[in-house]
Amino acid sequence: MKIEVDFDRCQSNALCMQSAPSVFEVRDDGFLYILQDAPGEELRQSVEEAVANCPTQAISIQD
Amino acid sequence: MTGPGHQSKTVIVGASLAGLRCAASLRREGYEGEIVLLGNERHSPYQRPPLSKAVLTGRAPIERATLRSQVAPPFELRLGVEATALAAEDQVLTLDDRSSISYDHLVLTCGARPRHLAALPPSETVLYFRTLDDAVRLRTRVQESIGRLLVVGAGFIGSEVASSAREQNWQVTLVDLDARIMSRVLGEGASSIVEQRHRENGVDLRLSCSISEAEIDRDGENSRVSLSDGSTLDVDMIVVGIGVEANTEWLANSSLTLDNGVIVDANGRAEGVNNIYAAGDVASWFHPAYGRHLRFEHFESATNQAQKVAATIAGTDLSPLDELPFAWSDQHGSVIQFLGLSDPSYLERSLEFSDESPHGQSFGYYDDHGRCRAAVLIDQSAHLGEVKTTITQSLRSL
Numbered sequence: 001m002k003i004e005v006d007f008d009r010c011q012s013n014a015l016c017m018q019s020a021p022s023v024f025e026v027r028d029d030g031f032l033y034i035l036q037d038a039p040g041e042e043l044r045q046s047v048e049e050a051v052a053n054c055p056t057q058a059i060s061i062q063d
Numbered sequence: 064m065t066g067p068g069h070q071s072k073t074v075i076v077g078a079s080l081a082g083l084r085c086a087a088s089l090r091r092e093g094y095e096g097e098i099v100l101l102g103n104e105r106h107s108p109y110q111r112p113p114l115s116k117a118v119l120t121g122r123a124p125i126e127r128a129t130l131r132s133q134v135a136p137p138f139e140l141r142l143g144v145e146a147t148a149l150a151a152e153d154q155v156l157t158l159d160d161r162s163s164i165s166y167d168h169l170v171l172t173c174g175a176r177p178r179h180l181a182a183l184p185p186s187e188t189v190l191y192f193r194t195l196d197d198a199v200r201l202r203t204r205v206q207e208s209i210g211r212l213l214v215v216g217a218g219f220i221g222s223e224v225a226s227s228a229r230e231q232n233w234q235v236t237l238v239d240l241d242a243r244i245m246s247r248v249l250g251e252g253a254s255s256i257v258e259q260r261h262r263e264n265g266v267d268l269r270l271s272c273s274i275s276e277a278e279i280d281r282d283g284e285n286s287r288v289s290l291s292d293g294s295t296l297d298v299d300m301i302v303v304g305i306g307v308e309a310n311t312e313w314l315a316n317s318s319l320t321l322d323n324g325v326i327v328d329a330n331g332r333a334e335g336v337n338n339i340y341a342a343g344d345v346a347s348w349f350h351p352a353y354g355r356h357l358r359f360e361h362f363e364s365a366t367n368q369a370q371k372v373a374a375t376i377a378g379t380d381l382s383p384l385d386e387l388p389f390a391w392s393d394q395h396g397s398v399i400q401f402l403g404l405s406d407p408s409y410l411e412r413s414l415e416f417s418d419e420s421p422h423g424q425s426f427g428y429y430d431d432h433g434r435c436r437a438a439v440l441i442d443q444s445a446h447l448g449e450v451k452t453t454i455t456q457s458l459r460s461l
Contacts, residue, residue, distance in 0.1 A: 007131045008084065009366060011112055013391070013398065015444055030113065030123030055391065055400065055447055056363060 001044055002062035003037050009058035016050035016059060023047060024059075070137075071096030073376060074156060074164055076146045077172035078102025080110045080130065080362065081343030081369040085170050087132040088373030092380075097137040099164065103145040106195050108132075112362050114198035115223035116393045120230045121206060128195055146173070149317040151336055168338050168376050171314075171325055172369065175307035175344040175360065180215065182274055186281045189301045192220055201302065205231045210299035212236070213288060215274065217244045219392055220304030222257070225266050226394040236267040236296055243270065248390075248401050250411030253426045253439045257394065264395040269294075277301075307360060309345045323347055324358045329383030331372035340375065342368035351383050352458045353404060361390040387455055398444055403428070403437030403454045414438065416446050425450070434460065 003023065010032050016024035020043060025033045039047065044061075051059045073089060075082045078100050086098050102108065109128040117123035148157040155165050177191035185191055190201060201224070205212075209232050214225045217239035225237040239246075243254035244261065261268050269292060276289040279301075288296045309324040320326040320334040324347035331346065333339040341348075343365035347356040359365075367386045374380035390401045409428035416425075423442030427435045427450075434457035438450045 008080075008087075008110070011362070011391070012117075013444065015447075018445070028122065030117045030127045052448055053445065055389065055444065056366075 001039055001041060001047065003034060003039065003047060004060050004062050005032060005034060006058045006060075007032070009056045010054075011056050011058075013055050015053045015055065019050035019053055020046040024050060071167045072165070073098050073168040073170065074166035075100045075170040075172055076156070077174055077343070077345070078104070078108045078140060078142060079172050079174050079343060079365070080108065081174075081365040082170070082172035083108035083130050083132050083134070084366050084369035085172060085342060085373050086134045086138065088370045089377060090135050092373050092377035094373070094377045096167070097139075098134060099139045099141065099166075100134075101144055101146060101158070101164075102140070102142045104194065104196075105143050107140070107142070109195050110362065111193075112391075114195060115192065115220055115227060118198050119202050119205070119224065119227040121202060125195070125199060125202075128198075147313055149314055149319070151318045151339060154338070166338075168340070170372055170376075171333075171339070171341040171345055172343045172365075173310045173313075173345050175309045177303065178306045178308055180274070180303060180305065182277050183215070183279070183301060183303060186279060188279050188281060188286050188299075189303065191303050192224060193307070201300075204300060205233055209233060211297065213238065213296060213298040213301045215239075215301065215303045216305040217241070217268075217270070218247065218304055218306065219245070219390070221302070222261070222394050223392060224302050224304065225261065226264070229264050229266055229395070234267075235265070236269060236298075237261065238269045238272050238274065238290065240273050241270065244268070245392075248405055249439055250405070250409070250426055250428060252411050252413065252424075253441065256424055256441055257397075257399065260395045260397055307344065309347075309358065311345065322356070324356075326356060330375040330381060331368055331384070332375060340372040342372045348384070350386075352385070352461070357404070359388055359390075361388070363389045387451060387458070389451075397423075397442050399442075400440040400444055400447055401437070402440075402447070402451055403435075403458075405437040406430075409436060414440075414446075414450065416443070416449075427453075 012026045014026040108130045113127045145159040146156045183189045211234040212228045214221045214237045273291045278287045280286045311321045325341040326334045327341045329349045331340040347358045371384040392399045414425040425440040425443045428437040
């Protein structure tokens with residue numbers, strides 16, 4: 001599973017961090033950091049949840 | 064214009080979120096022509112949402128606002144230049160350095176500017192908050208000392224600036240003509256919660272109130288403002304956020320239809336012209352779901368519209384833009400999210416969710432057929448998806 005984040009859409013609302021904390025981290029500097037851009041299949045469900053919950057549609061799964 | 068040897072050229076006026084987004088999306092849609100992006104500020108394209116929030120509080124660096132999109136060549140970003148006239152019949156723009164530039168496609172993303180109050184001309188003391196320079200100026204001021212700030216206008220900008228300045232321990236008075244905070248987008252129930260957040264956090268909120276007299280010390284420190292409630296305030300700094308006007312004056316002599324912005328269809332095409340488009344704050348965009356032209360001043364809309372214009376130019380997607388208006392605000396640590404288009408005639412009802420969120424509260428706004436047309440979520444962003452589905456369904460049933 002390959003994750004792509006459109007950083008110009010991302011507004012650091014940090015909802016993705018609630019869904020998949022081992023993949024997404026919004027730090028104090030206001031930026032989103034991708035902790036792993038190709039996480040294992042076991043994380044697919046939580047990443048899909050992050051994609052669906054992102055208010056600015058900034059996250060997509062490439063495969 | 065696409066004869067042998069002629070490469071298509073798209074000129075975008077406004078190196079804004081919408082402008083850069085349109086350029087990047089053109090490439091993504093397979094457009095191979097030349098792209099020229101013109102900006103009248105000296106900064107690389109940036110976005111506005113963080114300016115009144117994390118950039119102002121100092122929680123995020125100024126770079127947080129800078130956009131990261133890259134546009135593959137042939138691409139030229141020209142900063143510090145302003146378009147002053149448009150000759151649509153010749154497909155030529157005149158610039159303020161007296162040069163001109165021709166185009167095959169023209170995209171207008173030249174935005175809007177703050178509306179001014181005659182009693183408060185801009186000065187060292189009076190700031191009409193809009194740009195990155197404005198944010199840097201206020202941030203520097205707020206961080207170097209503690210003072211007294213008067214904010215005029217309790218809309219998005221005013222409410223956020225008030226919150227950010229309180230976070231820096233400034234004494235803040237927030238004044239609005241209306242009886243409620245953010246009254247254009249919030250119903251009574253939602254307004255009262257947001258008002259409470261401001262009061263709990265020490266903002267001196269004066270509603271149904273206006274400025275009756277202002278003696279401004281242009282260098283700061285000793286300005287005095289009289290309010291319509293009879294009180295007098297000594298202030299160090301005044302920020303005004305009473306709305307914006309679309310930057311269309313320079314287009315007055317063009318053939319474009321202007322009415323509170325550049326009138327465009329649901330694909331972003333200007334009325335009666337087949338190679339001029341508009342997106343973002345300057346665009347009065349036709350929304351089929353609402354059956355009328357609307358000018359939105361929010362991040363999400365600027366992004367969606369710019370992408371739609373790119374797809375229209377590239378010819379890859381000619382379906383009308385189908386978007387549910389979305390905006391958000393951060394105030395005193397609360398995240399307030401707005402969905403749909405509200406109307407004062409709608410009935411406000413509290414929204415209940417199956418899994419009770421301990422914090423926050425949300426409201427739906429219902430038309431007289433009982434359909435949920437808009438909503439406000441206060442610290443309940445986990446429910447955004449389901450509320451969006453509900454409103455989308457009721458719009459489809461219109």
